[in-house]
Amino acid sequence: MDPSELRYLEDEDTSTMKVIKGATSGLVIGTIWGTIVASWHDVPRVEKHVALPGLIRTLKMMGSYGMTFAAIGGVYMGVEQLLENYRMKRDLYNGAVGGFVAGATILGYKGRSINTAMKAGATLAATSAFIDSGGRTARVDNGKEYFAYTTKKKSTIE
Numbered sequence: 251m252d253p254s255e256l257r258y259l260e261d262e263d264t265s266t267m268k269v270i271k272g273a274t275s276g277l278v279i280g281t282i283w284g285t286i287v288a289s290w291h292d293v294p295r296v297e298k299h300v301a302l303p304g305l306i307r308t309l310k311m312m313g314s315y316g317m318t319f320a321a322i323g324g325v326y327m328g329v330e331q332l333l334e335n336y337r338m339k340r341d342l343y344n345g346a347v348g349g350f351v352a353g354a355t356i357l358g359y360k361g362r363s364i365n366t367a368m369k370a371g372a373t374l375a376a377t378s379a380f381i382d383s384g385g386r387t388a389r390v391d392n393g394k395e396y397f398a399y400t401t402k403k404k405s406t407i408e
Contacts, residue, residue, distance in 0.1 A: 265331035272327030273320045280319025284312035326352040342382035349374035
């Protein structure tokens with residue numbers, strides 16, 4: 251597909267849909283990360299009157315990380331879309347401000363510290379600006395088309 255066609259398809263999403271997609275992606279990634287983090291911790295000993303303590307702890311961590319990442323994704327995309335619609339520009343500043351607001355509000359609230367909020371906001375802003383400065387792509391377009399199948403016809407004599 252031509253990059254101009256990709257931009258056209260990207261613009262079909264409304265701002266609300268982009269925020270929902272950001273929050274949903276954050277929920278999925280956070281839940282997976284919560285599972286990984288829970289598996290790194292020691293499994294608690296079996297306690298009386300508590301069924302499956304390891305499973306309960308894992309589910310709580312999955313939910314906590316999932317909701318945190320969903321909030322970060324939703325706030326990030328919401329602020330980015332708000333700025334994009336207000337400024338009528340799509341550039342790295344929208345994402346940087348969105349990253350700062352998401353990091354400062356969500357992670358600052360969880361850390362209960364202004365210092366943590368500023369560090370988290372600055373880190374997410376710098377990460378977003380770095381990613382956006384590359385044109386929002388990790389691939390260099392060299393003009394070649396790659397197919398999942400071959401387009402040459404095989405000869406029937408082999």
